[in-house]
Amino acid sequence: MNHICRAAIGLALAALAIPAFAEEHSHAHWAYEGPDGPANWGSLNSDFAVCSKGIQQSPVNLTDAHSGQNEALALEWKPFAPVVMNNGHTIQAAAAKGNVTSFDGKPYAFQQVHFHHPSEHTIDGKHAPMEAHFVHKGADGKLLVLGVMIEEGQANAEIAKLWEVAPQQPGEKPSKADVDFAKLVPSTSKFYRYAGSLTTPPCSEIVQWVVFAEPITVSKEQLEAFAKLYPDNSRPVQALNKRTIVFGR
Numbered sequence: 001m002n003h004i005c006r007a008a009i010g011l012a013l014a015a016l017a018i019p020a021f022a023e024e025h026s027h028a029h030w031a032y033e034g035p036d037g038p039a040n041w042g043s044l045n046s047d048f049a050v051c052s053k054g055i056q057q058s059p060v061n062l063t064d065a066h067s068g069q070n071e072a073l074a075l076e077w078k079p080f081a082p083v084v085m086n087n088g089h090t091i092q093a094a095a096a097k098g099n100v101t102s103f104d105g106k107p108y109a110f111q112q113v114h115f116h117h118p119s120e121h122t123i124d125g126k127h128a129p130m131e132a133h134f135v136h137k138g139a140d141g142k143l144l145v146l147g148v149m150i151e152e153g154q155a156n157a158e159i160a161k162l163w164e165v166a167p168q169q170p171g172e173k174p175s176k177a178d179v180d181f182a183k184l185v186p187s188t189s190k191f192y193r194y195a196g197s198l199t200t201p202p203c204s205e206i207v208q209w210v211v212f213a214e215p216i217t218v219s220k221e222q223l224e225a226f227a228k229l230y231p232d233n234s235r236p237v238q239a240l241n242k243r244t245i246v247f248g249r
């Protein structure tokens with residue numbers, strides 16, 4: 001449905017020189033339901049084969065984690081006014097240059113944040129209503145993604161600034177105010193870490209995942225506003241296979 005729109009957005013991003021996540025995506029069509037849904041992603045396009053053949057796929061159910069000392073995580077972010085995009089699969093905000101997260105002493109550039117409804121990861125088998133993914137890229141091309149569970153509760157002032165301008169149809173619009181994204185990350189929380197993949201095609205197995213145990217909240221209205229656009233943009237959990245999940249701080 002949005003092949004042309006997505007290509008156009010890609011061009012617009014290239015023109016703005018925003019470090020777009022789009023380069024990780026093929027332009028082939030995929031969806032969250034029907035014949036182009038998650039069960040068939042691996043056969044939609046040869047670039048997507050790892051979606052079905054991979055052995056380190058994401059998301060996963062976070063359970064039976066090994067307690068451990070996790071690597072130091074440090075966010076060096078400043079508030080900025082992002083461009084907010086509806087890309088046909090989610091609402092996504094592009095990060096301004098210069099926002100860096102260090103993990104295990106390695107710097108990763110914050111690229112974009114986007115949202116899933118319901119959550120993609122589960123904790124002890126349980127979904128949260130939503131999950132935010134803060135996507136980062138290292139100098140070697142490897143990704144660090146911070147996953148934050150979102151529960152219903154207090155309204156969220158930073159999310160309000162994103163939803164205010166989020167296009168109802170594929171397209172993009174700048175936010176009207178600076179957004180303090182650090183307020184959306186419970187960075188003092190214990191977290192789960194494991195090696196995984198993109199949760200959308202091409203499902204590349206290049207992601208260091210960090211998923212925080214502690215959620216943030218949005219209001220019922222804020223949940224409903226997203227669910228109206230994307231009632232289900234969540235890939236089912238994948239087999240853990242031989243991977244280890246470490247839980248700690």
Ligand SMILES: [Zn+2]
Pocket residue numbers: 114115116133199
């Ligand atoms: Zn995601």
